[in-house]
Amino acid sequence: MLKQTITELIKKAIIEARQAGKLPELTLPEIAIERPQNPEHGDYASSISLKLARAVGTSPLAIADEIAGFIKPSAEIESVTVAPPGFINFTLKNEWLTQQVDSILKDADTYGNIELGQGKKIQIEFVSVNPTGPLHVGHGRGAILGSTLANALNSAGYSVEKEYYINDAGNQVDSFRRSLYARYLQAIGKEAEMPADGYLGNYIIDMVREIIAAEGEKLGKLSGEELTTALGKIGLEKMLGQIKADLEMMDVTFDVWFSEQSLYDNRQYETAIESLKKRGYIAEREGATWFVSTALGEDKDNVVVRTDGTPTYFATDIAYHYNKFLERKFDSVIDIWGADHMGHVSRMKAVVGALGIDPEQLTVIISQMVTLRRGGEVVKISKRSGDIVTLRELVEEVGADACRFFFLSRTADSQMDFDLELAKKQSADNPVYYVQYAHARIASILRLAQEKGADSTDGDVSLLTTEPELILIRKMLLLPEIIETIAQTLEPHHLTYYAQDLATVFHSFYMQCRVVSDDKAMTAARLKLVRAAKLVLGRTLGLMGMTAPERM
RNA sequence: GUCCCUGUAGCUCAGUUGGAUAGAGCGACUGCCUUCUAAGCAGUAGGUCGUGGGUUCGAGCCCCUCCAGGGACGCCA
Numbered sequence: 001m002l003k004q005t006i007t008e009l010i011k012k013a014i015i016e017a018r019q020a021g022k023l024p025e026l027t028l029p030e031i032a033i034e035r036p037q038n039p040e041h042g043d044y045a046s047s048i049s050l051k052l053a054r055a056v057g058t059s060p061l062a063i064a065d066e067i068a069g070f071i072k073p074s075a076e077i078e079s080v081t082v083a084p085p086g087f088i089n090f091t092l093k094n095e096w097l098t099q100q101v102d103s104i105l106k107d108a109d110t111y112g113n114i115e116l117g118q119g120k121k122i123q124i125e126f127v128s129v130n131p132t133g134p135l136h137v138g139h140g141r142g143a144i145l146g147s148t149l150a151n152a153l154n155s156a157g158y159s160v161e162k163e164y165y166i167n168d169a170g171n172q173v174d175s176f177r178r179s180l181y182a183r184y185l186q187a188i189g190k191e192a193e194m195p196a197d198g199y200l201g202n203y204i205i206d207m208v209r210e211i212i213a214a215e216g217e218k219l220g221k222l223s224g225e226e227l228t229t230a231l232g233k234i235g236l237e238k239m240l241g242q243i244k245a246d247l248e249m250m251d252v253t254f255d256v257w258f259s260e261q262s263l264y265d266n267r268q269y270e271t272a273i274e275s276l277k278k279r280g281y282i283a284e285r286e287g288a289t290w291f292v293s294t295a296l297g298e299d300k301d302n303v304v305v306r307t308d309g310t311p312t313y314f315a316t317d318i319a320y321h322y323n324k325f326l327e328r329k330f331d332s333v334i335d336i337w338g339a340d341h342m343g344h345v346s347r348m349k350a351v352v353g354a355l356g357i358d359p360e361q362l363t364v365i366i367s368q369m370v371t372l373r374r375g376g377e378v379v380k381i382s383k384r385s386g387d388i389v390t391l392r393e394l395v396e397e398v399g400a401d402a403c404r405f406f407f408l409s410r411t412a413d414s415q416m417d418f419d420l421e422l423a424k425k426q427s428a429d430n431p432v433y434y435v436q437y438a439h440a441r442i443a444s445i446l447r448l449a450q451e452k453g454a455d456s457t458d459g460d461v462s463l464l465t466t467e468p469e470l471i472l473i474r475k476m477l478l479l480p481e482i483i484e485t486i487a488q489t490l491e492p493h494h495l496t497y498y499a500q501d502l503a504t505v506f507h508s509f510y511m512q513c514r515v516v517s518d519d520k521a522m523t524a525a526r527l528k529l530v531r532a533a534k535l536v537l538g539r540t541l542g543l544m545g546m547t548a549p550e551r552m
Numbered sequence: 553g554u555c556c557c558u559g560u561a562g563c564u565c566a567g568u569u570g571g572a573u574a575g576a577g578c579g580a581c582u583g584c585c586u587u588c589u590a591a592g593c594a595g596u597a598g599g600u601c602g603u604g605g606g607u608u609c610g611a612g613c614c615c616c617u618c619c620a621g622g623g624a625c626g627c628c629a
Contacts, residue, residue: 306627
C-alpha cells in the first residue's frame with residue numbers, strides 16, 4: 001500500500017541522514033502517515049519531525065528539511081515539501097495516479113483487498129438471540145454490524161468465520177416450552193394458565209396453531225412432560241427457521257450455528273470448569289459453585305452452578321469460550337453483544353484470562369440501544385410484554401439496503417434513534433439512494449457507450465488530466481485504507497462515509513466531464529475511468545451487504 | 553451508591569488513535585435540465601467541540617472535577 005511505501009521512504013531517509021551525521025542516533029517513534037485535510041498540503045503527510053524535535057533538540061522545521069533532503073525520488077511521488085511547523089508533505093504524480101485506473105480494472109473484484117490479516121483465524125459471533133421469539137429492531141443493528149465487519153475483515157486478509165450461538169439450553173428455553181404447552185392446552189379448549197415468566201407474545205399462539213395444524217394428531221397422543229418437550233423441540237426449530245429467514249432478508253448469513261446444548265452433550269462444559277478449578281478460580285460456597293473473579297480484580301464473584309445444581313448461563317459461556325479458543329483454536333474472537341450485556345464484558349475477559357488465554361484475543365463489541373420511534377413517540381420494545389416491533393416488519397417497510405446503510409452509519413457505542421415514519425418518508429432522499437444512484441448512472445453511461453459502439457480496450461489513461469478526474473482517482477485509491485482502518489478499529493461505519501464521499505466525487509465528475517463524445521481517444525480513456533469507479537462503488541456497496549443497481 | 557456508553561452546526565452524526573483553517577447529510581437560502589439518469593451539480597449561512605482545570609511545541613481526541621442523557625449492577629439470559 002502507498003502508506004507503507006511512504007513510511008519506507010521516510011525511514012530510509014532518516015537512516016541516511018544519521019549516517020551523514022545530520023541527525024543523532026535515537027530510537028525512532030512509529031512513523032505515522034496522515035492524510036492532510038487540506039489538499040494544498042498534498043496527498044500524504046508525516047509529522048515525524050515534530051515528534052523528533054524534543055529528543056533531537058533542534059527545530060522541527062530544520063529536522064524536516066534534513067529528512068526531506070534524503071528522500072529518494074520514486075515512481076509514485078511528484079514532490080516532497082516541508083511546511084511549518086515541520087510537516088513533510090507528499091504529493092502524488094499524476095502519471096502514477098492515472099495508471100492506477102488500469103490497475104484497479106485488473107484487480108477487479110479483489111480491488112481493495114489487503115494482506116493485513118495474513119490468514120489469521122478470526123471468529124465473529126453475533127446476533128445469537130435466544131430462539132424464543134422473533135428478532136426485533138435492535139437485533140438488526142448487531143446483525144448488520146457483524147456481517148459487515150466480517151466482510152471487511154475478510155477483505156483485510158483474515159480467515160473469518162461467522163457464528164450464531166443458539167441458546168437452546170437453560171431457563172429461557174424452559175419458559176418458552178412451558179409457554180407453548182400452556183397455549184397448546186388453551187388451543188385445544190382446556191384450562192391452562194401461562195407461566196409467570198412466560199412469553200406472552202401473540203406469535204406463540206400463532207405458532208401453536210401452526211404446530212397443531214401440522215402435527216396435531218401426533219401430539220394429541222402425548223401429555224405432560226412429553227408433550228412439553230415435543231412442543232419445545234418443534235417450537236425451537238420453527239423459531240430458529242424464522243430467525244434465519246429474517247436475517248437472510250438483510251443478507252446476513254452464518255457459517256456455523258453453534259448449539260449451547262452441545263457443550264453439555266460433548267462434555268466441554270465439565271472440561272472447562274475443571275480447567276478453572278485446577279487453576280484455583282472455582283470456589284464452593286453457600287451451597288453454590290462460584291467463579292472467583294475477585295481474584296482477577298472484579299467487583300464480585302459470580303455463580304457458576306446454582307444451589308439446585310443447574311449451571312447458569314455464565315457457566316455455559318465459560319465453556320463456549322473455552323471451546324472457541326482451546327478447542328477450535330481461533331487466533332482472535334469478536335463477540336458482538338447488546339447493551340444489556342455490558343456488565344458481562346469484564347467478567348468474560350477475566351474468564352478468558354483465567355483459562356490461560358491472553359484476554360486481548362477476545363474483543364467484545366457492544367452495540368448500543370436502538371430507540372424506536374413512531375413520529376415523536378417512543379415505542380417500547382419488549383419481547384416479554386408481547387409488544388414487538390420485529391426486524392422483519394422494519395425490513396419490509398424500509399427495504400434491506402436502507403436498513404443496512406442506516407444501521408451501519410453510526411458507531412456501535414452510541415445510542416441511536418430509529419424513527420419509523422422518518423425512515424419510511426426518507427426512502428426517496430436517503431443517502432443510500434445517493435450512493436446507488438452513482439452506480440446506476442455509470443451503468444447507464446456504459447449502456448450508451450455500447451449502443452454507440454464506443455470501446456475502452458485501447459483507452460489511454462494518461463489522457464485523464466483534469467481535476468475532477470484526478471480527484472475521482474484519488475478517492476478510489478482510498479478503499480484499501482478504509483478496509484485497513486476498519487480491520488484495526490473494528491468500526492465498519494467508515495464504509496458508509498466513504499461510500500458517500502466516493503459518490504460525491506463521481507457525481508461531480510459526471511457534471512463536469514462528458515464521457516461518451518466524438519473524441520474517440522478521450523471517450524475510451526474516460527470509459528476506463530468510469531468502469532473503475534463502478535467497480536470500486538460496487539465493491540464498497542458489496543462490503544456493506546447492499547445491492548449495486550444497474551438502473552434506478 | 554459503583555461501573556460502562558454518550559454529549560461536536562437548528563436536527564442526525566463523522567472526525568483516519570495527539571497535528572496544519574473542526575467536516576458531511578438533512579433542513580434554510582441562491583443559482584443550474586436542447587447534450588451519457590436533476591434520486592444530480594455549484595454556492596451561501598450556520599461552531600465558546602457539555603463545564604472547569606491539567607499534561608505539551610500542539611487537545612474535539614489523553615488525565616482529573618463537575619453537569620446532563622442512557623444503560624448495567626440477579627443463584628435471569
